[in-house]
Amino acid sequence: MSGATKPYVTVRDLRRVFDVSRPWLNRVLENLPKAYLKAVDGLSFEIRKGETFALVGESGSGKSTVARMVVGLLPVSGGDVTIDGISMTGHHDPAEKMALRKRIQMIFQDPYASLNPRWRVERIIAEPIHAFGLLKGADVTKRVGELLTLVGLHPDDGKKFPHEFSGGQRQRIAIARALASSAEFIVCDEPTSALDVSVQAQILNLMRDLQKEFGLTYLFISHNLAVVRHMADRIGVMYLGRLVEVSEGKRLFSHPRHPYTRMLLDAVPDLGMTGRERQMVAGEIPNPISPPSGCTFHPRCPLANERCAREAPAMLDGVACHAVEEGRSA
Amino acid sequence: MSDPVISVRNLCVEFVTRRGVLRAIDNVSFDIAKGEVLGVVGESGAGKSVTGSAIIGLIEPPGRIAGGEILLHGKRIDNLPQEDMRRIRGRKVAMIFQDPLTSLNPLYRVGEQLIETILTHTDLSPSAARERAIALLAEVGIPAPDKRIDGYPHEFSGGMRQRVVIALALSCEPDFIVADEPTTALDVSVQAQIIALIKKLCRERGTAVMLVTHDMGVIAETADRVAVMYAGRVAEIGPVRDVVRHPLHPYARGLMGAIPTLETDAERLTQIPGAMPRLSNIPQGCAFNPRCDQAFDRCHVERPEPIEPQGENVEPGHRVACHLYTGGEGAR
Ligand SMILES: Nc1ncnc2c1ncn2[C@@H]1O[C@H](COP(=O)(O)OP(=O)(O)OP(=O)(O)O)[C@@H](O)[C@H]1O
Ligand SMILES: Nc1ncnc2c1ncn2[C@@H]1O[C@H](COP(=O)(O)OP(=O)(O)O)[C@@H](O)[C@H]1O
Ligand code: SF4
Ligand code: SF4
Numbered sequence: 001m002s003g004a005t006k007p008y009v010t011v012r013d014l015r016r017v018f019d020v021s022r023p024w025l026n027r028v029l030e031n032l033p034k035a036y037l038k039a040v041d042g043l044s045f046e047i048r049k050g051e052t053f054a055l056v057g058e059s060g061s062g063k064s065t066v067a068r069m070v071v072g073l074l075p076v077s078g079g080d081v082t083i084d085g086i087s088m089t090g091h092h093d094p095a096e097k098m099a100l101r102k103r104i105q106m107i108f109q110d111p112y113a114s115l116n117p118r119w120r121v122e123r124i125i126a127e128p129i130h131a132f133g134l135l136k137g138a139d140v141t142k143r144v145g146e147l148l149t150l151v152g153l154h155p156d157d158g159k160k161f162p163h164e165f166s167g168g169q170r171q172r173i174a175i176a177r178a179l180a181s182s183a184e185f186i187v188c189d190e191p192t193s194a195l196d197v198s199v200q201a202q203i204l205n206l207m208r209d210l211q212k213e214f215g216l217t218y219l220f221i222s223h224n225l226a227v228v229r230h231m232a233d234r235i236g237v238m239y240l241g242r243l244v245e246v247s248e249g250k251r252l253f254s255h256p257r258h259p260y261t262r263m264l265l266d267a268v269p270d271l272g273m274t275g276r277e278r279q280m281v282a283g284e285i286p287n288p289i290s291p292p293s294g295c296t297f298h299p300r301c302p303l304a305n306e307r308c309a310r311e312a313p314a315m316l317d318g319v320a321c322h323a324v325e326e327g328r329s330a
Numbered sequence: 331m332s333d334p335v336i337s338v339r340n341l342c343v344e345f346v347t348r349r350g351v352l353r354a355i356d357n358v359s360f361d362i363a364k365g366e367v368l369g370v371v372g373e374s375g376a377g378k379s380v381t382g383s384a385i386i387g388l389i390e391p392p393g394r395i396a397g398g399e400i401l402l403h404g405k406r407i408d409n410l411p412q413e414d415m416r417r418i419r420g421r422k423v424a425m426i427f428q429d430p431l432t433s434l435n436p437l438y439r440v441g442e443q444l445i446e447t448i449l450t451h452t453d454l455s456p457s458a459a460r461e462r463a464i465a466l467l468a469e470v471g472i473p474a475p476d477k478r479i480d481g482y483p484h485e486f487s488g489g490m491r492q493r494v495v496i497a498l499a500l501s502c503e504p505d506f507i508v509a510d511e512p513t514t515a516l517d518v519s520v521q522a523q524i525i526a527l528i529k530k531l532c533r534e535r536g537t538a539v540m541l542v543t544h545d546m547g548v549i550a551e552t553a554d555r556v557a558v559m560y561a562g563r564v565a566e567i568g569p570v571r572d573v574v575r576h577p578l579h580p581y582a583r584g585l586m587g588a589i590p591t592l593e594t595d596a597e598r599l600t601q602i603p604g605a606m607p608r609l610s611n612i613p614q615g616c617a618f619n620p621r622c623d624q625a626f627d628r629c630h631v632e633r634p635e636p637i638e639p640q641g642e643n644v645e646p647g648h649r650v651a652c653h654l655y656t657g658g659e660g661a662r
C-alpha cells in the first residue's frame with residue numbers, strides 16, 4: 001500500500017437519518033413529536049486500492065448502516081460515496097453506475113440469511129455472472145466450479161442447497177458469490193461474527209489470501225478489536241454514528257488516543273493474561289434517539305469537562321476529542 | 331482442592347432420534363469447588379450447553395442422562411424425582427442464559443419477578459422480599475434500584491437486563507450457578523462489566539460457577555480452571571493459565587492459535603482443517619483423529635482418556651485426553 005496514490009473509495013460527510021416516530025395515530029393521541037435517529041452523522045474516510053479499512057464500534061454505532069450505504073443498498077440522507085472516481089450518490093450515467101456495481105460486492109454477518117435457501121449453490125454463485133452478463137452456458141458452470149475450489153469447497157458442492165452446509169462453509173459460498181462478478185471492492189459486515197473461532201480463522205486466512213491474489217480492497221466491519229487488528233491496514237473507530245479516531249492499524253493499539261478507543265481496548269479480555277492495567281468504564285452506549293449534547297461520549301468520559309458537554313469536537317489529525325486537542329489527555 | 335460443590339462423574343447424555351440414538355455427552359467428568367469458576371470452551375455443538383443442562387436437571391425428552399452421576403455436596407441429584415429437583419433448582423443451583431429475555435417475562439415488572447422468586451424460596455415477608463430485591467439489584471450494579479425495580483424488562487438495556495438475570499439467579503443464594511454464554515450477546519464494554527460482576531460474586535459469596543463460552547479471552551479473565559470440550563468429550567482440563575499458555579491437546583493448541591489477540595502478530599492464524607464430526611458420525615478412537623496432524627495408528631482404535639501427562643512440565647490437575655501423552659508407541 002502506498003500513500004501517494006489517490007484514494008479508491010472516498011466517503012464524504014455521509015449521513016443517514018431514520019424516522020423512528022410512533023405511528024401517526026399514537027402521536028396524535030399521546031401528543032408525541034416526530035422522532036428521528038441519526039444512525040450515521042457526518043462520516044468521512046478514504047480507502048486506498050488494495051488495502052483493508054476497518055470500522056469498529058459497539059452495537060448500534062452505525063457500522064452496518066455505513067456498509068449498506070457504501071454498496072448502495074440504502075439511500076443516503078446526505079454526503080457522498082465515490083468509488084474509483086464515480087459517485088454512487090450523484091447523478092451519473094446509469095451504464096457507468098451499473099459497471100461500478102459489478103465491481104462492488106457485500107458479505108454479510110449471517111451467511112444463511114444472505115443465501116436463497118431454495119436455490120442450489122451453483123445458481124447462487126452464478127447469479128452475479130448472469131446479472132452482469134459476464135459469461136454464458138458451459139463457461140458459467142466451469143467458472144462456478146473454479147470459484148468453489150478457490151474458496152476451499154468442491155465443484156460438486158454446487159449441486160447442494162445452503163442448508164446442507166455449516167456456517168463456515170456458507171460464508172465460503174458467500175465469498176465465492178462475491179468474487180463471481182470479479183469484484184474488486186468487497187464490503188464485509190461482521191463476516192465471522194457468527195462463526196466459531198476455528199472456522200473464523202479459516203475464513204480470515206482465506207480473505208487475506210484472496211486479497212493478495214486479486215488485489216482486493218476491503219471495507220471490513222467488526223465489533224471484535226482483535227479480529228480488526230489482525231485484518232486491517234487502517235482502522236476507524238465509531239461511536240454513536242460518528243468517527244472518533246482513525247489510525248494506522250497496529251498504531252491504534254499501541255497508541256490509542258481517543259478516550260473511547262482506550263476504553264474499548266481496556267474492555268477486551270486479556271487472553272495473554274499479561275495482567276495489563278485496565279480501567280473499567282461505567283455505562284453503556286446512550287439512547288441514539290436522544291444522544292448527549294456536545295461530544296456524545298461525554299457522560300462516560302473520564303476527561304470530560306464543561307466544553308465537552310457543549311461543543312462537538314471536530315476531527316483533527318485523526319482524533320475528534322477536545323482533551324487531545326488541548327493536550328490534556330496525556 | 332476443598333470438597334467439591336459439584337461433581338460430574340462419567341456423565342453420558344443421549345438423544346433419541348429417528349436416525350438412532352445420538353450420544354451428545356460421552357463420559358465427561360469434572361469437579362467444581364466452592365468459589366471456583368470452571369470455564370468450559372469448545373466449538374458450537376461440542377456439548378457445553380447439554381452438560382450444563384444435565385447438571386441442573388433440565389435435559390428433556392428426547393434427551394436423557396444415559397450414564398454417570400452428578401453430585402451436589404456429595405449427594406446424587408441426577409436421579410431425584412422431578413419435584414425434588416425443581417426445589418433444588420430454586421435454592422441450591424441456578425442458571426444464567428445468553429439471552430436475558432428468555433429468563434425474564436416481558437409482561438411483568440422486574441421487581442415482581444424477583445420478589446416472586448424470593449417469596450417462593452424463602453420465608454421472608456413481602457415487604458422484606460422487596461427490600462431484598464432492591465439490595466440484590468444494587469449488588470449487581472443497577473443504579474437507583476429502588477426506582478428501577480418497578481420497570482419492565484424492555485426498559486432496560488441488554489447489559490442491565492443481564493444484571494437483572496444475575497440478580498434473579500442470586501436471589502436464593504445458590505451454591506452453584508451455570509452461566510451459559512452470559513456475555514455473548516453483549517458489547518465488549520458491557521461484557522467486561524458483567525465478567526467483573528461474576529468474579530466478584532464468586533469471591534464474596536463462595537458460589538461455584540460453570541461458565542460456558544466460546545470466548546477464550548473471557549475464560550482467561552474469569553476462570554480458575556478450564557475444560558476444553560470436543561465432540562461431547564473433555565479433551566483437556568486444568569488450571570487456566572497452564573491450559574491457555576501451554577495447551578497440550580492438538581485440538582486445544584489449534585484453538586489457541588486460531589484466535590487473533592491484541593498481543594500477538596501472526597501473519598496467518600492457525601487453521602484446523604475440516605469441521606467437528608456430526609454426532610451420528612463420531613470417528614473410532616480419538617474423536618479428533620480426522621483433523622489431527624499428529625494422529626497415529628493407536629488414535630484410530632483406542633479412545634484416549636484424560637490423564638495427567640508424565641514427563642511434561644504441567645501443574646497438578648492438568649489432564650489431557652491424547653495418546654501423545656499416554657506413553658507407549660507413538661507417544662512423545
Ligand atoms: N434436543 C436435541 N436433539 C438432538 N440433538 C441435540 C439436542 N440438543 C442438543 N443436541 C446435540 O448435542 C450436541 C451438543 O449440543 P450443545 O447445545 O451442548 O452444544 P454447545 O457446545 O452448547 O454449542 P453452542 O456453542 O453452539 O451453544 C450437538 O451435536 C447438538 O446438535
Ligand atoms: N431501518 C432502521 N430504522 C430505524 N433505525 C435503524 C434502522 N437501521 C438501523 N437503525 C438504527 O441505527 C443505529 C445504527 O445501526 P447499525 O448501523 O445497525 O449499527 P451497528 O451495525 O454498528 O451495530 C442503531 O441505533 C439502529 O437501531
Ligand atoms: S471531547 Fe471531551 S468528552 Fe469527548 S472524548 Fe474528548 S475529553 Fe472526552
Ligand atoms: S489422540 Fe491421536 S488423534 Fe487424538 S489428538 Fe492425540 S494425537 Fe491427535
Ligand SMILES: [Mg+2]
Pocket residue numbers: 063064065190
Ligand atoms: Mg451491524
Ligand SMILES: [Mg+2]
Pocket residue numbers: 378379380510
Ligand atoms: Mg450452547
